[in-house]
Amino acid sequence: xxxxxxxxxxxxxxxxxxxxxxxxxxxxxxxxxxxxxxxxxxxxxxxxxxxxxxxxxxxxxxxxxxxxxxxxxxxxxxxxxxxxxxxxxxxxxxxxxxxxxxxxxxxxxxxxxx
Amino acid sequence: xxxxxxxxxxxxxxxxxxxxxxxxxxxxxxxxxxxxxxxxxxxxxxxxxxxxxxxxxxxxxxxxxxxxxxxxxxxxxxxxxxxxxxxxxxxxxxxxxxxxxxxxxxxxxxxxx
Numbered sequence: 001x002x003x004x005x006x007x008x009x010x011x012x013x014x015x016x017x018x019x020x021x022x023x024x025x026x027x028x029x030x031x032x033x034x035x036x037x038x039x040x041x042x043x044x045x046x047x048x049x050x051x052x053x054x055x056x057x058x059x060x061x062x063x064x065x066x067x068x069x070x071x072x073x074x075x076x077x078x079x080x081x082x083x084x085x086x087x088x089x090x091x092x093x094x095x096x097x098x099x100x101x102x103x104x105x106x107x108x109x110x111x112x113x114x
Numbered sequence: 115x116x117x118x119x120x121x122x123x124x125x126x127x128x129x130x131x132x133x134x135x136x137x138x139x140x141x142x143x144x145x146x147x148x149x150x151x152x153x154x155x156x157x158x159x160x161x162x163x164x165x166x167x168x169x170x171x172x173x174x175x176x177x178x179x180x181x182x183x184x185x186x187x188x189x190x191x192x193x194x195x196x197x198x199x200x201x202x203x204x205x206x207x208x209x210x211x212x213x214x215x216x217x218x219x220x221x222x223x224x225x226x227x
Contacts, residue, residue: 009154032214034214034215036218043204043206043218044204044218045218046215046216049214089156089157091214093214101159102214102216104156104157104158107156107157
């Protein structure tokens, strides 16, 4: 079964809009949730990450919101720009037993129109 | 600057041939991973290693093998390539104890005809 479900599969917004990408997980042992950004022809790159002891984390225009009781987390991109057009992956890790592994969502392809 | 490289970047091979994809990192990371990326499936873990001589199977390991003889390299071998293995392959590495922060290579696009 898929342990991390990501939605939507694709998303189109106008410049300045606030795209939101959602992820849900099943394994309550997950305790670290990174997001990766991937541009065409490149490998994914770590963007921002959150641990479940906080409900929100901001880095520049990128914000992660975390809802532990619902087992959901989401990425918001404020004042989105065409340069943010990329594929975004959420992931989850269980640091206690699988310190080296992350389980990835299927990805969201974001297009920001000028 | 430290980096992670993959070679070749593009490869076309025939069904049944053995293929080896190279991955080399200069961060001195203990953890290394191989993923395949297919439309609609995101990143799926093939094999991973936590150090020299350590290898572990991921969720889609059938038909693939790895070996870790040094810290820097984790080559991925397709024993007998199949059309279902046409994909983009990514290698990643991470620092021991910080596996959740993975650094990815540029990828190898493999086509099996």
